[in-house]
Amino acid sequence: MPPVARVYAGASLILADHFEGSNKCDLKLFGGYEFNRNWGVEAGFSRHGGRDYRYFAWPDGQSESYRTKGFGSYVGAKYSLPIGERFAAHGKLGLAHSQRKLTGSMGWHGKESDNSVYAALAAEARLTENVALTLEFEHYGKEKRYGAENRQWGVGLKVGL
Numbered sequence: 001m002p003p004v005a006r007v008y009a010g011a012s013l014i015l016a017d018h019f020e021g022s023n024k025c026d027l028k029l030f031g032g033y034e035f036n037r038n039w040g041v042e043a044g045f046s047r048h049g050g051r052d053y054r055y056f057a058w059p060d061g062q063s064e065s066y067r068t069k070g071f072g073s074y075v076g077a078k079y080s081l082p083i084g085e086r087f088a089a090h091g092k093l094g095l096a097h098s099q100r101k102l103t104g105s106m107g108w109h110g111k112e113s114d115n116s117v118y119a120a121l122a123a124e125a126r127l128t129e130n131v132a133l134t135l136e137f138e139h140y141g142k143e144k145r146y147g148a149e150n151r152q153w154g155v156g157l158k159v160g161l
Contacts, residue, residue, distance in 0.1 A: 012156025070100035072140040074118035090122040116141025130160040
């Protein structure tokens with residue numbers, strides 16, 4: 001079993017649906033502190049990189065384009081349930097801050113941000129004493145009008161320090 005209390009850091013590749021039904025892979029960085037085998041705290045930052053869209057909206061065939069980008073960040077409490085020596089299930093609950101921006105080629109733009117509930121479920125498989133593979137489903141607050149949606153899947157690597 002890992003040490004009783006420790007600091008950890010990690011990175012995940014996340015898959016988030018973007019509005020208009022497209023998916024995009026991005027990066028999440030996270031870190032935390034485990035007080036014991038069951039309780040801890042964690043914070044993270046998910047980057048939702050630019051996504052370009054083009055559509056033909058005018059009778060003369062001209063197109064218009066727009067770009068979305070944003071991020072989601074969180075801090076929360078984490079409860080872990082060890083399953084044998086190498087596996088664990090996690091639940092996290094906390095506060096999320098999300099932001100999405102939209103810019104269009106015709107000069108229009110929009111921005112939305114919110115503070116809301118963060119929740120996640122995860123599974124972890126320890127590869128060594130200090131390295132683990134993670135699979136996670138996260139929910140970042142309110143539904144978004146544009147940019148990445150408020151739900152995402154991630155697979156990552158966590159390193160105990």
